Amino acid sequence: MKNLRDFSKETQDTLEDINLEDLVSLSPYLEEKDGFKELSADLKDKYDFSLDGFTAFPFPIPSEEEKAKIVEKFLKGIEKLLDPESNWTFLKPFSLSLKYCVKCNTCAEACHVYVGSGRKEIYRPNFRSEILRRIYKRYFTPSGKLLKSFVSADIEVNYYTIRRLLELAYRCTLCRRCALYCPIGIDNGLIARELRKMFSQELGMAPVEVYKKGSRQHLKAGSSTGMGPEAFKDIIKFIEEDIHERIGKKISIPVDKKGAAILLLHNGGEYLAWPDHIAAFAILFDFAGINYTLSSETLGYDGVNYGAWYDDVELARIGLRHLQIAHDLGVKKLVIGECGHSHKVYTIVFDKILPASSPLWNIQRESCLPLMREIVKSGKIKFDPNRNNFPVTMHDSCNIVRLMGVMQPQRDVIQALTPNTFREMNPNRSYNYCCGGGSGFAIIRSLNFPTWRIKVSFRLKTKQILDTFSDVLEKDIPKVVIATCSNCKGALRDIIKTYDLFEKYKITYSGLAEFIVNAIADIPPFLNLDELPE
Amino acid sequence: MDILLNLFAFLSPLLLLLGIGIKFARIANQPVHVRWEIYDIPSAKRGEAEHAGSYLEEIDWMKKEPKKNLLVEFVEPLKEIFFLHRVKKFNIYGLWIWSLFLHWGIWLLFLWVFLVLLNATLYSFNLENLIFIAYLSYGFGVLGSLGLFVKRISNKELKLYTSGIDYVNLFFLFLLFFTGLLMIQLDDYSNEVLSYMKGIVSFTLQSENFSTLTLLHFLIFEIFLLYIPFSKFFHGPVKFFTFHKILWNDSYQKKGSREEKKIMQQLNYKVKWAAPHILPEKSWLENAQNTNFDEK
Ligand code: SF4
Ligand code: SF4
Numbered sequence: 001m002k003n004l005r006d007f008s009k010e011t012q013d014t015l016e017d018i019n020l021e022d023l024v025s026l027s028p029y030l031e032e033k034d035g036f037k038e039l040s041a042d043l044k045d046k047y048d049f050s051l052d053g054f055t056a057f058p059f060p061i062p063s064e065e066e067k068a069k070i071v072e073k074f075l076k077g078i079e080k081l082l083d084p085e086s087n088w089t090f091l092k093p094f095s096l097s098l099k100y101c102v103k104c105n106t107c108a109e110a111c112h113v114y115v116g117s118g119r120k121e122i123y124r125p126n127f128r129s130e131i132l133r134r135i136y137k138r139y140f141t142p143s144g145k146l147l148k149s150f151v152s153a154d155i156e157v158n159y160y161t162i163r164r165l166l167e168l169a170y171r172c173t174l175c176r177r178c179a180l181y182c183p184i185g186i187d188n189g190l191i192a193r194e195l196r197k198m199f200s201q202e203l204g205m206a207p208v209e210v211y212k213k214g215s216r217q218h219l220k221a222g223s224s225t226g227m228g229p230e231a232f233k234d235i236i237k238f239i240e241e242d243i244h245e246r247i248g249k250k251i252s253i254p255v256d257k258k259g260a261a262i263l264l265l266h267n268g269g270e271y272l273a274w275p276d277h278i279a280a281f282a283i284l285f286d287f288a289g290i291n292y293t294l295s296s297e298t299l300g301y302d303g304v305n306y307g308a309w310y311d312d313v314e315l316a317r318i319g320l321r322h323l324q325i326a327h328d329l330g331v332k333k334l335v336i337g338e339c340g341h342s343h344k345v346y347t348i349v350f351d352k353i354l355p356a357s358s359p360l361w362n363i364q365r366e367s368c369l370p371l372m373r374e375i376v377k378s379g380k381i382k383f384d385p386n387r388n389n390f391p392v393t394m395h396d397s398c399n400i401v402r403l404m405g406v407m408q409p410q411r412d413v414i415q416a417l418t419p420n421t422f423r424e425m426n427p428n429r430s431y432n433y434c435c436g437g438g439s440g441f442a443i444i445r446s447l448n449f450p451t452w453r454i455k456v457s458f459r460l461k462t463k464q465i466l467d468t469f470s471d472v473l474e475k476d477i478p479k480v481v482i483a484t485c486s487n488c489k490g491a492l493r494d495i496i497k498t499y500d501l502f503e504k505y506k507i508t509y510s511g512l513a514e515f516i517v518n519a520i521a522d523i524p525p526f527l528n529l530d531e532l533p534e
Numbered sequence: 535m536d537i538l539l540n541l542f543a544f545l546s547p548l549l550l551l552l553g554i555g556i557k558f559a560r561i562a563n564q565p566v567h568v569r570w571e572i573y574d575i576p577s578a579k580r581g582e583a584e585h586a587g588s589y590l591e592e593i594d595w596m597k598k599e600p601k602k603n604l605l606v607e608f609v610e611p612l613k614e615i616f617f618l619h620r621v622k623k624f625n626i627y628g629l630w631i632w633s634l635f636l637h638w639g640i641w642l643l644f645l646w647v648f649l650v651l652l653n654a655t656l657y658s659f660n661l662e663n664l665i666f667i668a669y670l671s672y673g674f675g676v677l678g679s680l681g682l683f684v685k686r687i688s689n690k691e692l693k694l695y696t697s698g699i700d701y702v703n704l705f706f707l708f709l710l711f712f713t714g715l716l717m718i719q720l721d722d723y724s725n726e727v728l729s730y731m732k733g734i735v736s737f738t739l740q741s742e743n744f745s746t747l748t749l750l751h752f753l754i755f756e757i758f759l760l761y762i763p764f765s766k767f768f769h770g771p772v773k774f775f776t777f778h779k780i781l782w783n784d785s786y787q788k789k790g791s792r793e794e795k796k797i798m799q800q801l802n803y804k805v806k807w808a809a810p811h812i813l814p815e816k817s818w819l820e821n822a823q824n825t826n827f828d829e830k
Contacts, residue, residue: 001694004695076808083806084564084565084803085806086803086806088565088566088818089567091567092567092779093567096772096775096780100766100768100769100772100776102766103692103696103700104629105692105695106629107624109626130695147699150698151697151699176572180572183618183620183621185775185780185781186776187776187780200809201809201812203809204810204811216811219825311811313805313807313812316818316821317823317824317825320822321825349570351787352787352793354797355794355797355798356788356790356791361787366594367591370592371593401573403571404573405571405578405586405587405590407573407585430573
């Protein structure tokens with residue numbers, strides 16, 4: 001790209017082309033022959049691919065009149081992002097990040113998308129921020145209006161600018177690794193989220209999977225999976241039977257139990273995609289004698305909160321409902337299951353969404369990981385670490401490590417339950433790379449976005465997993481990647497399936513709960529390393 | 535003319551402080567934002583551990599007062615201020631050394647000006663003994679500003695993000711340091727700078743008593759001071775907010791605090807967004823309590 005002004009060029013031509021040869025190489029582990037599929041003329045006519053040849057939005061191309069309205073709304077949206085009443089939630093961090101970047105580009109190398117793509121300019125963490133910054137300057141500051149390109153207030157807003165920016169807001173997983181690199185404390189991940197928020201809250205534009213089939217469905221049906229309370233109860237029965245069959249012991253999973261100390265909030269996707277995970281928690285908590293319950297209230301059994309990725313209003317609606325359910329059950333604590341964004345929403349974000357005197361604020365909101373560590377260390381359950389005698393690594397969820405600082409409990413658990421077979425990925429903990437499925441990417445399936453996700457967004461994580469196991473790649477050695485987040489697990493599943501890592505190298509994945517239960521000495525092994533989960 | 539010279543010289547540092555003060559107050563008075571920290575947070579560091587987990591790693595964290603090591607929180611930024619360690623570690627464009635020169639040029643310039651002021655007011659000593667500070671400051675500053683200018687104009691990636699005003703800023707800094715460097719070549723430079731400083735504090739500056747170079751250098755310096763709060767140069771002071779108040783602020787809300795009161799007020803702000811799922815003209819609280827299934 002010669003000039004950032006190209007971003008507004010009024011054409012359907014792509015701004016940047018993504019080619020397999022440019023991407024970070026996965027050799028010597030994998031030989032990729034598949035390039036990217038050519039788009040059909042029909043698709044090209046119908047949808048907009050003008051950023052990078054991919055789109056997550058099945059939005060038809062609007063009429064000229066509609067385009068003019070979109071431009072008008074977009075500019076109003078930017079104004080509202082900077083308005084203290086409309087955007088009290090993030091005004092301070094957003095406005096500082098918008099105004100004080102010194103364009104040193106120290107943040108660039110932090111980004112798994114930018115690096116993984118072979119350093120395509122449009123994916124640079126600061127690129128999207130700079131486009132927004134220049135628009136802001138041009139339309140909202142006196143110096144920009146007066147001095148234009150001299151102060152880089154040179155991006156013109158037209159429909160194409162907006163359409164590309166919408167797409168670009170969904171080329172960042174909001175992992176915020178770049179914020180860790182920035183010497184000024186600028187948060188490009190936040191800027192991407194603010195853009196998404198403005199698109200959603202002002203223009204009503206968000207991926208179908210996170211809005212219509214996501215938070216809307218969650219609020220209406222009770223789960224973003226569409227699972228209603230009755231279906232939830234049926235699944236619980238099925239899981240109880242399955243547990244009985246597998247371990248020869250009947251375990252009753254408490255649902256709506258009055259007097260329970262803890263409401264355990266799982267990611268709703270687990271019930272359908274990985275019921276073993278729910279079963280593992282049930283076994284673990286039962287063996288440890290934890291006084292907990294699940295909830296069958298609408299929303300009470302699905303702890304996701306997609307608002308975290310794109311919309312403050314939806315975030316508040318879902319969060320409030322979850323806390324209300326916990327309050328009505330009379331529990332003291334809301335314990336968040338293995339779901340990264342849910343961890344962050346309830347422990348960090350909700351700290352300052354409600355006043356501290358409100359009864360809802362006073363429900364203790366905690367990660368499940370310290371509790372799991374306590375269970376493992378308590379001696380209440382007899383564990384046999386040799387059950388986990390295979391190379392195991394852990395993928396850190398950005399939300400849990402970098403965004404809330406929970407790094408050690410999960411490591412203590414894994415180390416206690418393996419005969420020294422744990423190996424760290426590099427980098428790890430707060431410097432980890434995002435799995436590539438964060439911020440909704442793992443569930444967005446529209447048009448050709450999944451191809452972009454797999455080829456570009458998952459890329460560095462794929463390489464990192466293979467690097468971590470490079471000395472034990474033999475097919476007869478099972479290897480497990482543990483993730484403490486449902487979204488990350490979804491990404492790992494897709495990585496392993498797409499690149500045949502199970503067939504080629506016997507690499508599989510697991511949640512932490514399943515891994516712990518696998519080591520319980522009194523019951524048969526829980527993990528099946530000869531098959532890929534789901 | 536001399537009155538203006540006096541006024542400008544006298545007011546520029548005051549206006550700098552006032553400008554920073556007003557900007558700080560404005561930022562501080564923005565609404566309480568939701569927590570948005572990023573780990574590792576220096577104040578959570580315990581001992582030599584490379585990584586610092588948060589108090590959220592503990593069960594019942596709400597019942598315990600988190601242990602904070604505030605000293606580390608204020609020592610950590612020094613690594614950035616004096617060594618630009620993130621730039622050194624992560625920047626791949628070779629900006630670190632030039633940026634380091636420029637920043638040290640500025641720190642030493644402030645030190646030099648402070649020493650001259652001290653000498654001119656409270657404590658007199660032989661300034662010539664400390665001239666190496668001025669040499670280092672002006673030398674580093676010239677190298678740094680030139681180096682960054684060349685880097686930004688010659689590297690195609692950096693160039694993409696650099697605008698006219700950025701080059702002007704660098705050129706302006708170059709002028710500041712270059713005129714300083716020339717000024718200290720004057721035979722009588724130490725008398726000149728001392729009398730200039732004395733002139734400022736006693737409001738008796740007379741341009742005819744100084745060489746053009748000295749006048750020019752001080753004038754540029756004064757403009758520089760004035761320019762700081764209103765330009766990209768404010769990226770230094772703003773780190774107090776970006777780091778201490780945002781990225782490193784893991785304090786949870788306290789009952790009865792001023793912050794809590796502000797949050798209560800903010801929940802009553804009107805939500806002015808226009809998308810179909812928003813209830814227009816209702817407050818944040820009302821919007822959060824109502825799921826609005828009747829969206830258009
Ligand atoms: S966000 Fe930070 S690291 Fe990136 S260009 Fe801006 S100031 Fe530099
Ligand atoms: S938040 Fe993560 S994905 Fe987004 S720009 Fe920064 S490093 Fe890249």
